[in-house]
Amino acid sequence: MMEKMSEENIEDVRVLEAQIENLQAEVAALQRQQQDNHKDITFHLRGHIQDAMSYVCGQKQAGEKEKVLSKLTEEVEELEEDLKRQTQMNGISLNSCTTKTLQSSGRQLVQQLCVSGHCSELVFQVEFQLSEVKKGQRSERTISDLNVVMDTSDLQNFSSFLSGVEESRDLLLFFRTLRTFSDRCDDRRRTFQHFQEKYPSVVSLPGGCRSAVMTLNHPELPGCVLFVHWSVEVSREGRVTPKIELLTKIPEKALQLFPSQAVSGAAEAFQSLLRILGPEAAVESVIMAVSLSQDT
């Protein structure tokens, strides 16, 4: 009787031991998979989001759901407020930021980040590697492999700056310059729109309000056109300089009729006007002149 029991038990033991071996292998594989997953999307598993995770995985009581939900909602609302404030403060709207962990040891963390967004009308996408190395109390952060993508079809000035910034990995310079460039472009757009609304018969914007060109002509003199060319230039160093020029398109016959410098020297004269009155006032005086207005 006792021997029979021993036999059964030996068999049970063998079966159980095999089962345990399989389970251990399964668990090890799942742990590896989880580690890999965490490289693709990092959850800062602390506080309320950790509680939420535990709840969803069945580790908490059903009754806890309301509490977990309300705490997490509160935290998410705070984060939304922070993001709004940050967006307004920085003048840059971010649409997405995906992080992939490439390497993570005790002292060093290497991540690949892809950030996309827009600054006013300018859309961008930047991708780079961020390394964080702990050195004593501080940690040193470095960027490498910077890649910037922008639609530069109408931003000829920008492309030389962009390639320079990729080479020097000056991510912060890129964003500072982008914002300043965007501000200057916005100044131009606002000014052009303002004048078009104020003097609709004289002012037109053939390329739209975001273009660099505003044309002025009197409706009764269609052949004589003045162009205000307002470009925003970006040096390789990242300096943003608006440049405004006045160009004339006046038929030969008209020039022959009026040989005075006033017409042919308009471009130079405009530059002096710019220096004295500033861009908006200078442009307005030219518009007034073109409209042959009696008002001063």
Add this chain to the structure above:
Amino acid sequence: MVTQPPPKSKKKPQLVLNIFIWEATQNKEKDLRSMDGASTKGVLSHLSLLEVQARSRKTQPQQPSRVKELKAKAEALMTQRDQLKAEIETHKSLQKLRASMDKQRTHEEEEEEMAEDSDNSQLLRLMARHTQLKDLLHAHDIIGGYNIIKTRKGKGLCISLTTAYNGVYLENYNLEMDLKPTLRISRDNIPPFIPLKSLAEQSNMQTDIRTLLDPLSQHLNAFAARKQQFKLVKELHKSVQVMESNALCSLLVLMFTVPREKTAVLCSLEYTDHTRCLPTRVHFECEDKGLPDSPQWKKNGSLLMETPVHKALITMKKMGDIV
């Protein structure tokens, strides 16, 4: 970590017997020490009793407690496995949600009406949103945004400005501001040679604080860049002597040695535009009065005006102009 239990089932009775024998021997020695004369007979009978006990233990079923032990272990592993599976599944759902949320933001689509496919869908959406917000806030910080924190229950602000050069993050500077009665700087750790006060006066900070922060950041970043360049000159170019520099890093005087003739050339770099990290003036002085006007050195002058100094020196060394 689960360790494999040693297969005791075959060896155990023998081991037990050995232990008993050893114990018995200990006792035997104790007995010998405590009593005189031949008590070995007592010891031996004790020993044979133990042997009988051991043998009877051998035939008893040890396995039930062993089976119970293994069953418990298997259960624990199954729970662990199921827990991991649940976490991985949740992670997958969160990843999917997050990807669709990122797409929505980029294409400014209407928020999709997700079917209530699970009891936890609301919680999962919140979790995905949480990670998205955290990542976006982190991105704002990384790209050099002005970190703003409300302090003193909304009565104050603390603004942090980041500096970086050539991919290396450098110092952070802070401004503490009072919000009432008007926006006003109360404390800061901006170096004194940065004209914070005049930048504040020239700005429109009451209506748009960026009119203060943008120029300030420009000054700080240019300063940090020049400082870093000077540091790299000292580290990378030991053959070049740094004669003079100042706290604002707006002046750098270097001593070059021309190879072969071993003449010394004094080079002054002036950075009068403090919002830039390239010099506004480069000047060479040499005993050989003709050297600064030579085409080679005119070229070096332009190089130093257009390239950060530590990089320019590398080129000048390559060209064999300096040691």
